[in-house]
Amino acid sequence: MTRAVSIIFAGMRTLAAAALALLVFVVGCAPEPAAQEPEAPESPPKVAVLRHIPFEGQPNFRDLGGYLATDGRTMKEGLIYRSGELNKLSDADVAKLEELGIRTVVDFRSELEVESRGADRLPEGVTYLPLHIDGGDLSEVLLGAIQTGDMGRVPDNVLADVNRAIISGATDQYAALFEAISDPANLPLVFHCTHGKDRAGVASAVILMALGVPAADARADYLLSNTYREEENARELGRLREMVAARQEVDPAAVDLSKLEAIFYLEPSYFDAMMLEIDERYGSLDAYLEDGLGLGSPERANLRDLLTRENG
Numbered sequence: 594m595t596r597a598v599s600i601i602f603a604g605m606r607t608l609a610a611a612a613l614a615l616l617v618f619v620v621g622c623a624p625e626p627a628a629q630e631p632e633a634p635e636s637p638p639k640v641a642v643l644r645h646i647p648f649e650g651q652p653n654f655r656d657l658g659g660y661l662a663t664d665g666r667t668m669k670e671g672l673i674y675r676s677g678e679l680n681k682l683s684d685a686d687v688a689k690l691e692e693l694g695i696r697t698v699v700d701f702r703s704e705l706e707v708e709s710r711g712a713d714r715l716p717e718g719v720t721y722l723p724l725h726i727d728g729g730d731l732s733e734v735l736l737g738a739i740q741t742g743d744m745g746r747v748p749d750n751v752l753a754d755v756n757r758a759i760i761s762g763a764t765d766q767y768a769a770l771f772e773a774i775s776d777p778a779n780l781p782l783v784f785h786c787t788h789g790k791d792r793a794g795v796a797s798a799v800i801l802m803a804l805g806v807p808a809a810d811a812r813a814d815y816l817l818s819n820t821y822r823e824e825e826n827a828r829e830l831g832r833l834r835e836m837v838a839a840r841q842e843v844d845p846a847a848v849d850l851s852k853l854e855a856i857f858y859l860e861p862s863y864f865d866a867m868m869l870e871i872d873e874r875y876g877s878l879d880a881y882l883e884d885g886l887g888l889g890s891p892e893r894a895n896l897r898d899l900l901t902r903e904n905g
Contacts, residue, residue: 644670645821648689650681650714653789653821657797660814662805666901672780673900675797677789677822678702680711690783691716699770699784701792703727710787722773724766726759726792742840747852752791752859753866759795760870760881768886770796771803775896788825790818790859795867803882803893804901812864819859826857 644656654677658670671693679698682690697720698713704725715721738746748754773779786792798811833853838845868878875881882888888896 645817646674646689646693648686649683650686651677651679651789652825653677653818654783655814655817655821657800657814660801660804660806660810661904662901663807664805664897665904666805666897667904668801668804668806669900669902672782673774673800674781674783675789675793676783676785677793678706678710678787679713679715679783679785682714687714687716690719694781695719695783697722697773697779697782699724699773699782701726701766701784701786701796706787720779722769724769726763726766726786742837742848744837744849744852747856749852749855750862750866751852751856752863755791756795756863756867757870759792760867760885761874763792764885767796767799771800771886771888771892771896774800775892775899777899780899788818788822788857790815790822794818794859798864798867799882799886802878803888804897808868812861815864816859816861822857830854830857 644658646654646656648654653675655675656670657673657675658668660668662668674693674695679690679700695716698715699722700707700713701724702710704723704727707723713721738744770784774782784793784796794815798815801811801814802808830850830853834845834848834850837850838848841848871878871881875884882893
């Protein structure tokens with residue numbers, strides 16, 4: 594059985610799974626607020642090809658291929674994809690998954706998220722592999738903050754804590770992900786969570802670094818969710834703003850959503866928190882890969898041969 598991630602993790606995800614689903618139903622077509630300016634990556638990722646793939650029902654679908662490793666090899670394109678939820682895909686999107694040749698879909702969403710937001714829409718014959726990363730009571734704190742309008746309930750640095758909790762608590766799920774991507778019969782494969790930026794974002798960073806991509810480039814890839822999710826973040830925050838304003842009986846413009854905005858937009862410090870947890874808990878990335886995820890030298894060599902190619 595998969596292991597539940599610590600209590601810290603649940604808040605942001607269950608907010609998306611339950612509270613936001615309710616907001617969409619209650620609020621309907623709320624006016625869109627001005628989009629937040631996302632923090633740009635400190636430097637462009639070193640990639641041969643930057644493969645963002647537009648879908649009608651998912652803005653954050655990306656190919657991990659094209660990144661350059663320190664050993665002079667390049668991540669192969671068309672084998673491993675990262676994404677947000679796939680339950681809102683249009684018929685054209687499903688056809689695009691088929692065109693990409695997707696064989697396996699790994700879903701990190703909790704059982705509650707799948708139930709409340711909907712099952713993935715996939716082409717016939719695709720293997721669906723649920724690797725639920727669940728949580729606990731912080732969701733009640735966040736939901737209570739939205740229901741009451743009291744943003745003081747929301748902890749600071751939630752996503753930094755989320756990333757640390759993923760590293761400490763989702764080793765079973767990530768080990769299973771690596772097992773899946775190590776088998777050529779499962780490829781091409783896409784893994785996803787709800788927004789494609791936290792559980793999937795950390796997984797992407799770990800995969801890239803395991804294959805020799807510099808941490809700075811893995812960090813830049815992590816932050817790109819700010820770019821691809823910008824419009825959707827603005828819509829979702831607009832709905833939240835309307836609901837909180839109604840609870841507080843104030844004009845929406847007077848609502849301070851800075852703490853909730855910190856849940857939707859990624860900061861470099863969130864990536865750094867993940868790396869700090871790896872260092873504090875395991876001593877090094879290599880030790881995390883081997884002791885936490887079961888990726889010793891033979892397994893990593895197999896991944897390198899399967900997922901990277903020589904340059905030129």
